[in-house]
Amino acid sequence: MAKIHEVAQAAGVSISTVSYALSGKRPIAPETRRRIEEAARELDYRPNAGARMLAGRRTQIFALTEPFRADTHAPAHMAFVLATSIAARRYEYDVLLLTEEEASAGMRRVASSGLADAVLVLDVAPDDERVALARRIALPSVFIGVPDDHEGLVCVDLDFEAAAALAVDRVTGLGHRSIGFIGHPPASYLRSNFPPRVRRGLELRAAELGVECRVVLPESDGPRRASVRDAVRSLIEGGATALVLHCDDTSHAVALDELAALGRRVPEDVSVVSVGATFDTSAFNPPIDSVPLVPSASCELAVELAMRLIEGDELPASVRLIAPEYLAHGSTAPPPGAAD
Amino acid sequence: MAKIHEVAQAAGVSISTVSYALSGKRPIAPETRRRIEEAARELDYRPNAGARMLAGRRTQIFALTEPFRADTHAPAHMAFVLATSIAARRYEYDVLLLTEEEASAGMRRVASSGLADAVLVLDVAPDDERVALARRIALPSVFIGVPDDHEGLVCVDLDFEAAAALAVDRVTGLGHRSIGFIGHPPASYLRSNFPPRVRRGLELRAAELGVECRVVLPESDGPRRASVRDAVRSLIEGGATALVLHCDDTSHAVALDELAALGRRVPEDVSVVSVGATFDTSAFNPPIDSVPLVPSASCELAVELAMRLIEGDELPASVRLIAPEYLAHGSTAPPPGAAD
DNA sequence: TTGAAAGCGATACCAG
DNA sequence: CTGGTATCGCTTTCAA
Numbered sequence: 001m002a003k004i005h006e007v008a009q010a011a012g013v014s015i016s017t018v019s020y021a022l023s024g025k026r027p028i029a030p031e032t033r034r035r036i037e038e039a040a041r042e043l044d045y046r047p048n049a050g051a052r053m054l055a056g057r058r059t060q061i062f063a064l065t066e067p068f069r070a071d072t073h074a075p076a077h078m079a080f081v082l083a084t085s086i087a088a089r090r091y092e093y094d095v096l097l098l099t100e101e102e103a104s105a106g107m108r109r110v111a112s113s114g115l116a117d118a119v120l121v122l123d124v125a126p127d128d129e130r131v132a133l134a135r136r137i138a139l140p141s142v143f144i145g146v147p148d149d150h151e152g153l154v155c156v157d158l159d160f161e162a163a164a165a166l167a168v169d170r171v172t173g174l175g176h177r178s179i180g181f182i183g184h185p186p187a188s189y190l191r192s193n194f195p196p197r198v199r200r201g202l203e204l205r206a207a208e209l210g211v212e213c214r215v216v217l218p219e220s221d222g223p224r225r226a227s228v229r230d231a232v233r234s235l236i237e238g239g240a241t242a243l244v245l246h247c248d249d250t251s252h253a254v255a256l257d258e259l260a261a262l263g264r265r266v267p268e269d270v271s272v273v274s275v276g277a278t279f280d281t282s283a284f285n286p287p288i289d290s291v292p293l294v295p296s297a298s299c300e301l302a303v304e305l306a307m308r309l310i311e312g313d314e315l316p317a318s319v320r321l322i323a324p325e326y327l328a329h330g331s332t333a334p335p336p337g338a339a340d
Numbered sequence: 341m342a343k344i345h346e347v348a349q350a351a352g353v354s355i356s357t358v359s360y361a362l363s364g365k366r367p368i369a370p371e372t373r374r375r376i377e378e379a380a381r382e383l384d385y386r387p388n389a390g391a392r393m394l395a396g397r398r399t400q401i402f403a404l405t406e407p408f409r410a411d412t413h414a415p416a417h418m419a420f421v422l423a424t425s426i427a428a429r430r431y432e433y434d435v436l437l438l439t440e441e442e443a444s445a446g447m448r449r450v451a452s453s454g455l456a457d458a459v460l461v462l463d464v465a466p467d468d469e470r471v472a473l474a475r476r477i478a479l480p481s482v483f484i485g486v487p488d489d490h491e492g493l494v495c496v497d498l499d500f501e502a503a504a505a506l507a508v509d510r511v512t513g514l515g516h517r518s519i520g521f522i523g524h525p526p527a528s529y530l531r532s533n534f535p536p537r538v539r540r541g542l543e544l545r546a547a548e549l550g551v552e553c554r555v556v557l558p559e560s561d562g563p564r565r566a567s568v569r570d571a572v573r574s575l576i577e578g579g580a581t582a583l584v585l586h587c588d589d590t591s592h593a594v595a596l597d598e599l600a601a602l603g604r605r606v607p608e609d610v611s612v613v614s615v616g617a618t619f620d621t622s623a624f625n626p627p628i629d630s631v632p633l634v635p636s637a638s639c640e641l642a643v644e645l646a647m648r649l650i651e652g653d654e655l656p657a658s659v660r661l662i663a664p665e666y667l668a669h670g671s672t673a674p675p676p677g678a679a680d
Numbered sequence: 681t682t683g684a685a686a687g688c689g690a691t692a693c694c695a696g
Numbered sequence: 697c698t699g700g701t702a703t704c705g706c707t708t709t710c711a712a
Binding site: 003004005015016019020023025047048050051052053054055056057 | 704705706707708
């Protein structure tokens with residue numbers, strides 16, 4: 001824990017010169033800068049965090065609020081936390097965790113104690129209580145996800161509707177006229193904001209294109225994942241030649257397994273596309289086409305917006321939807337019997 | 341962001357009195373204290389974090405290092421992070437996240453900038469590089485998990501060997517003479533420190549008691565989780581009347597499913613005990629006895645030890661193993677054909 | 681291009 | 697039981 005004073009002494013300059021040399025906030029003679037940097041390195045000097053916060057009116061910390069809900073999907077959630085942390089480090093920011101009940105009380109606490117410069121809101125619910133809080137506190141905040149009432153907020157998210165539409169476009173373009181959709185469990189459509197958006201995007205585009213579309217929302221637990229299997233079977237037997245999946249990784253695996261059990265090959269007999277997955281769909285057997293939800297994309301944008309808010313930029317409150325991308329892995333083809 | 345000065349003014353006292361009243365570090369007249377507390381509440385006053393760190397030489401922050409490894413089990417990991425955060429809040433501490441490459445570089449950074457008062461080390465590998473770091477930095481650290489070389493460190497963990505032994509004791513006490521063990525995938529036994537400890541505890545106690553014990557370490561992915569199913573089948577056909585499980589939740593479900601498929605009832609035909617699970621084994625069908633790994637137990641102890649280190653207590657470097665507990669849920673019974 | 685010194689907002693010592 | 701004030705280590709204005 002060397003202090004700036006020691007660095008100054010070692011380099012034979014004043015402390016203000018050290019500060020400026022290290023922050024780059026004003027020009028320093030090359031030779032002086034060299035001596036300072038060397039001294040700093042030798043002493044393993046880093047500005048004291050507390051002193052910096054106090055004098056610099058910058059904490060270099062983001063508060064990340066994440067209410068681990070009962071139905072939070074752990075792997076996806078972890079990916080977002082990790083992506084946020086990595087994005088933050090690019091700006092020399094650290095991440096402070098606010099969990100559970102603390103996700104709200106903590107926001108207030110952090111705001112009034114000046115522990116963070118901005119709040120990043122994760123795992124957003126449609127009627128999220130953090131919306132009201134974000135409006136009241138002094139800190140800028142960015143939502144990763146879109147609550148129902150988002151007036152005056154800065155939100156970032158994948159354009160889930162466009163993502164679903166992209167999947168529909170793909171298989172429709174290949175000639176499919178009947179699409180089966182396997183979604184999350186029904187309860188998710190009430191608690192989370194994105195499942196309905198995927199569904200809506202799918203149904204809207206299907207209607208626009210005049211293709212048939214059947215939706216099933218199976219429970220994703222239970223013995224042998226029976227309801228996912230049932231869903232696959234009923235959709236296939238109902239004539240679907242393309243399956244669009246928006247569910248967890250295990251349900252993906254079960255669905256593919258059931259297709260195999262039914263003797264349907266992918267993509268020769270059935271085309272399959274995954275929408276909004278955070279896991280690697282190319283690792284399945286066979287690899288599955290995907291319109292993924294990329295945590296780093298959302299989190300990098302969120303962090304960038306947060307930085308601009310911190311710097312005082314007046315960002316227009318708005319929902320920034322990230323354009324989806326289609327990743328082909330060979331799981332789609334024209335439907336069986338299609339004229340080439 | 342009210343300051344102490346405003347509170348003092350509102351309450352008609354000096355700022356030092358406000359500070360003392362709020363920190364409780366010296367006696368204050370009841371009436372004075374009342375006025376101060378009211379003023380603080382009305383102004384939503386909280387001491388500025390930076391100023392507090394600087395003047396008080398306490399950051400009220402724990403750094404939590406967690407290198408999201410590729411094979412990190414997300415739900416378990418999340419449970420530990422959450423438990424740590426909750427335990428920390430009991431002492432009015434916040435948690436700063438250090439992930440990825442930052443898990444090491446971040447430790448150094450946080451130590452030399454005085455951003456945290458202590459480091460909590462999660463997801464410990466047998467040959468963890470953070471061990472060497474912990475020895476070099478000025479901050480106290482507590483490991484949640486036990487690295488191979490833990491000399492001079494304070495470590496906290498479940499007594500996995502005792503946990504496994506407890507499971508063996510249970511079924512042996514009921515009359516079982518042949519135990520089947522289904523563990524994590526083989527790779528985990530190299531990368532993590534606890535799977536080998538469970539296995540060792542199991543085999544040791546089985547040997548002591550003179551009961552047969554067969555170990556299978558199935559891959560936990562793959563279509564239909566075939567290797568878990570194979571494991572169950574081969575163990576049962578090999579004569580095992582009791583199954584000890586130390587694997588992820590899905591593998592548990594698959595194993596139970598396979599038992600059902602084989603027509604074996606639990607516990608009438610086969611007894612089942614789970615060891616080291618962080619998930620709720622009573623939610624399976626049927627509910628499964630468990631010697632659980634309780635994140636809150638480990639994390640609360642770790643935080644308590646960290647607090648004592650921060651306060652300057654000279655704790656002896658040591659591995660604190662938490663005694664396991666057996667939770668009965670009705671999945672064990674005497675083996676079929678046992679004389680009552 | 682550099683230095684001196686005034687804060688930043690608490691804590692805690694020294695007085696009274 | 698309460699107040700004044702030095703101090704924490706840095707950033708940043710003001711001056712040279």
